Amino acid sequence: MIVKGNLIDCDKNGTIRIRENTYLIVESGIISKIYSEDEIPNSLKNEKIEDYKNALIIPGLIDMHLHAPQFxxxxxxxxxxxxxxxNTYTFPEETKYKNMDYAKKAYPKFVKALTNSFTTRAVIFSTLHKEATVLLMDMLEKTGLKCFVGKVNMDRNSSGELIETTSESIDATREWLNTCKNRYKNTKPIITPRFIPSCSDELMKELGEIRGDTYGLQSHLSENPKEVEWVRDLCPDSDGYLDAYDKRGCLNKSDIGTVMAHCVYSDEKEMELLKKRDVYVAHCPQSNICLSSGIAPIRKFLDRGIKVGLGSDIAAGYSLNILNQAVEAIGLSKLYWRYIDSNSKPLELAEAFAMATRNSGPYFGNIGAFEEGFEADILVIDDEALNDGVDDIRKRFERFLYLSDECSLISKYVAGEKIIIS
Amino acid sequence: MIVKGNLIDCDKNGTIRIRENTYLIVESGIISKIYSEDEIPNSLKNEKIEDYKNALIIPGLIDMHLHAPQFxxxxxxxxxxxxxxxNTYTFPEETKYKNMDYAKKAYPKFVKALTNSFTTRAVIFSTLHKEATVLLMDMLEKTGLKCFVGKVNMDRNSSGELIETTSESIDATREWLNTCKNRYKNTKPIITPRFIPSCSDELMKELGEIRGDTYGLQSHLSENPKEVEWVRDLCPDSDGYLDAYDKRGCLNKSDIGTVMAHCVYSDEKEMELLKKRDVYVAHCPQSNICLSSGIAPIRKFLDRGIKVGLGSDIAAGYSLNILNQAVEAIGLSKLYWRYIDSNSKPLELAEAFAMATRNSGPYFGNIGAFEEGFEADILVIDDEALNDGVDDIRKRFERFLYLSDECSLISKYVAGEKIIIS
Structure with a gap:
């Protein structure tokens, strides 16, 4: 496959890179060569070329944290x-996914919306229900999107029926992982303790064991002051929230990394451990606003070399559009600078875009930029509705980032496969 | 005209009011009667009825502050x-509107976008150029939208050619007001000193005179710490920024009120004067984020009975969609509560919606709700794209408010006239 057009991505220094009228040669899902108009060999010019002319072409966006049942x-x-x-909204809704008829009605709407969004890769919470989780994974598999999906574990402090015993939770997790084996090409299971308050020490330790060096792990960290306080009470043995996960063996070195959503209240000590354990922070700015959680110290994370991606956190965030999260991240960083720490300079546009692409890409492999050897995750954007006399591609991109809801997605490729959008 | 459907507005207590399958009878642009399905007289049932069935119907939205040339x-x-x-972006761009060829190319794009937006009424800054301002007003007049438009005054502290002498500014303002006389049905001129740093004392006093009891006035207030400090230096006679306007005679009692954009740094004393002079605060949350300005103390304004509307503040804000401003206003109020004053409870959805409708409506007359005697500003919304199994109108409205960019505008009426959207 050959895709041609105006490529916009972040280079390895995190700078916005623009290559107009450029050819991506894709073989077996991988970008094998990139040619400018001058460089392209004549032999390739005669091949079938997907020429997207004046459209904007960016890498597929990555959603590092969202809850499918909450859509x-x-x-x-x-x-x-x-x-x-x-307790009021989420647990009652998630309880419904025990009923497969409900899951069969609800999940297709989420899967369709994700397919039609700018997201090509995502790290997703399901519910604690094994069957509904497999249903969700089966449906995602068919879309061609590449997702990690986790059956949620929770054996304490829940409400109503949305709870498992410790052994139920462990058994169901093992069975679910077995079911997943050899079943999927695009979809991968990920170990998913909801958060410390939902998982007993025993369960948490067992999940660390199950994780071993095989699986990734996703959870929540330091989102809200009352939650942080609660975790302190629940884990008197631990020196902070992340340390509680660590002491229970959840952050062990694995082939696939750990994603922790939020990290609004991570202090210096927690930042050190985030760095040491090579954790990906899923920054969910819209969610942090909507639930009055606060502003995460993203500049401090970046200064310390902690990996940061963006999450929609559906449904504490309301928009699946990761560019909206990028814009919110920039906005919150400005308020952080203004009100909390004048040494934390606001995020630049390129930094927020990198979070949505190149910085979180490595969680999935060689992903998030147009480089030789990278998987071909490609979005083709029609920004015609915004394009009133602005010709400069850099400016068009900047405006698109802020006003992406007014643009449309022309084509979407994941690892070279064209996704059917509707 | 008779419009039928699911009406959603704020009642006089500021509560969201839902009236399903309800009839609005509109005569000469005014809602003369409102009937439920049970009440509607048979005689009217045989008239032509615009039946919008399952759509959502809300009052037209009001943008209390935006800059047309910055679009x-x-x-x-x-x-x-x-x-x-x-100095870097705005003044150079506004300078271009001296050239009528440029204005003729640029303004139609703004006018089209505003016409297609959810906004029915707006309070708008033009530039200091008389001719381009009249052009803008002529174009807005034809759309059927009802707008206040101001030729900007600025006789100091500008850059390049974007400046007038004091007498030029005064003369041009008088000539412009003369030109506007009897020229418009929908469009009204409004006195528009850019802000204190742009207007000498002499100019400001003269504008107060010109305003008299005839015209409204719009300007900027207490947006940014450095600006506030500058105004303190410029006006040693004054006890604060708003007092500087007051001492120069700009806030005198007029038939049409005063709109002050931003008010991020208004202290207790300034709030007292805002209340005393019956000023409308144009809260521009997106702008206040984008320019790192800060968070306006909106709860305090509301507690003190100060009038608050919403402004897109194009182009410091990027979205013309006033519902996006409503959502940002709620978000900022949560952060204000979290970080600045835990006694200022976050805004509720109904309060933000009221700012966009009923609370700012009186600036234009009987506007902003579906009440007998109110002008018929009506938006008909297709929320089909969001409507995945949620039937309850209240919930559909709540979701629409957050995700309005995913919805479409079916019809738009201003004072009973159907607006042509494209």
């Missing part, structure tokens, strides 16, 4: 903080 | 604070 109430119930919000 | 660079140049941003 059904996105944009609703934004009037509470985390713990009340979980 | 051309919306979404660009979000990397500076106010004063640098003005």
């Amino acid at each position: 059904s109430f996105r944009g609703l119930g934004m009037d509470m903080e985390l713990l009340d919000w979980l | 051309s660079f919306r979404g660009l140049g979000m990397d500076m604070e106010l004063l640098d941003w003005l």
Whole structure:
């Protein structure tokens, strides 16, 4: 496959790189060569070329944190903080996925929306229900998107029926992982303790064991002051929230990394451990606003070399559009600078875009930029609606980033495969 | 005219009011009667009815602050604070409107976008150029939208050619007001000193005189710390920024009120004067984020009975969609509560919606709700794209408010006239 057009991505220094009228040669899903108009061999010029002319072409976007079952109430119930919000809106909704008829009705809407979005790769929470999780994974597999999906574990502090015993949780996790074996090409299971308050020490330790060096792990960290306080009470043995995960063996070295969502209240000590354990922070700015959680110290993470990606955190965030998260991240960093730490300079546009692409890409492999050897995750964007006399591609891109909801997605490729959008 | 459908507005207590399958009877642009399905007289049932069935119907939205000439660079140049941003991006762009060829090319794009937006009424800055301002007003007049438009005054501290002498500014203002007389049905001139740093004492006093009891006045207030400090230096006679306007006679009692954009750094004393002079605060949350300005103390304004509307502040804000401003206003109020004042409880959805409708409506007359005697400003919304199994109108509305960019505008009426959207 050959794709031609105006390529915009971040180079390895994190700078916006623009290559107009440039050819991506894709073989077996991998970008094998990149040619400018001058460089392209004549032999290739006669091949079939997907020429996207004046459109904008960017790498596929990565959503490092979202909850598939919560898609059904996105944009609703934004009037509470985390713990009340979980008990009032989230747990009752997630309970419904015990019923496969409900899951069969609800999940297709989420899967369709994700397929039509700018997201090509995602790290996703399901519910604690094994069957519904497999259903979700089967459906995602067919789209061609590449996702990690986790059956959630929770054996304490839940409400109603949304709870497992410790052994149920462990057994179901093992069975689910078995079911997943050899079943998927695009979809991978990921170990998913909901958060410390939902998982007993025993369960957490066992999940660390199951993880071993095989699986990735996703969870929540230091999102809300009351939650942080609760974790301190629950884990008197631990020196902080992340240390509680660590002491329970959840952050062990694995082939696939750890993703921790939020990290709003991570202090210096926690940052050190985030760095030491090579954790990916999933920054979810819209969620952090909507649940009144606060502003994560992203500049400090970046200064310390901690990896940071972006998450929609559906449904604490309401928009699946990761560029909206990038814009919110820039905005929050400005307020952080203004009100919390004048030494933390605001994020630049390129930094926010890198979080959505190149900086979180390595969680999935060689992903997130147009480089030889990288997988071909490609979005082709029609920004015609915004394009009133601005010709400069850099400016078009900047405006697109802020106003992407007014643009449309022409084509979407994941590892070279064209995704069917509707 | 009879419009039928699911009406959603704020009642006089500021509560979201939902009236399903309800009839609005509109005579000469005014809502003369409102009937439920049970109440509608048979005689009317045989009239032609615009039946919008399952759509959502809300009052037209009001944009209390935006800069028409800046539309051309919306979404660009979000990397500076106010004063640098003005000198680097804004003043050079506004200078171009001296050239009528440029204005004739640029303004139609703004006018089209505003016409297609959810906004029915707006309070707009033009540039200091009389001719281009009249052009803008002529074009807005034809759309059917009802707008206040101001030729900007600035006789100091500008850059390059974007400046007038004091007498030029005064003369041009008088000539422009003369030109406007009897020329428009929908469009009204409004006195528009850019802000204190742009207007000498002499000019400001003269504008207060010209305003008299005839015209409204719009300007900027207490947006950025450095600007506030500058105004303190410029006006040693005054006890604060708003007091500087007051002492120069700009806030005198007029038939049409005063709009002050931003008010991020208004202290107790300034709030007292805002209340005393019956000023409308144009809260521009997106702008206040983008220019790192800060968070306005909106809860305090509301507690003190100060009038608050919403402004897109194009191009310091990037989106013309006033519902995006409503969502940002809620978000900022949560951060204000979290970081600045835990006694200032976050805004509720209904409060933000009221700012966009009923609370700013009185600036234009009986506007902003579906009440008998109110002008018929009506938006009909297709929220099909969001409507995945949520039937409850209240919930559909809540989701629409957060995700309005995914919805489309079916019909738009201003004072009973159907607006042509494209």
